[in-house]
Amino acid sequence: MSIYKCPHCGKKSFNPWTKAMTGQLNSKGRPCMECGRLCVNGKGATIFKALYCLAAFAVIIYIYIHGADNEWMFTHEAPMVIGLILSMFIVPRVVNAFFFSLAPSIRIDTKE
Numbered sequence: 001m002s003i004y005k006c007p008h009c010g011k012k013s014f015n016p017w018t019k020a021m022t023g024q025l026n027s028k029g030r031p032c033m034e035c036g037r038l039c040v041n042g043k044g045a046t047i048f049k050a051l052y053c054l055a056a057f058a059v060i061i062y063i064y065i066h067g068a069d070n071e072w073m074f075t076h077e078a079p080m081v082i083g084l085i086l087s088m089f090i091v092p093r094v095v096n097a098f099f100f101s102l103a104p105s106i107r108i109d110t111k112e
């Protein structure tokens with residue numbers, strides 16, 4: 001089963017790029033190009049993102065606490081933190097592009 005299939009109509013209407021740009025379960029979702037109904041990245045992607053953000057956040061705290069331990073940490077603290085924060089936005093999108101299946105959006109749309 002392709003992960004780029006629309007959960008509503010079953011057509012392969014997503015590609016890695018559009019899937020990456022599609023939000024998680026708690027977002028509004030992206031309309032399928034075939035049937036126009038909203039799709040989101042499913043439970044697996046949502047859990048992965050939550051865990052990844054938690055892990056990255058833990059590392060940021062760790063870096064922050066140990067930021068003045070030695071000269072290397074002191075000079076690399078800011079770029080590491082910035083990199084981690086950026087990765088919180090980038091990594092889940094990259095993972096969404098290639099893993100986890102799509103799910104129907106559960107958010108109630110005013111149009112329906």
Ligand SMILES: [Zn+2]
Pocket residue numbers: 006007008009010011013032033034035036037
């Ligand atoms: Zn569809």
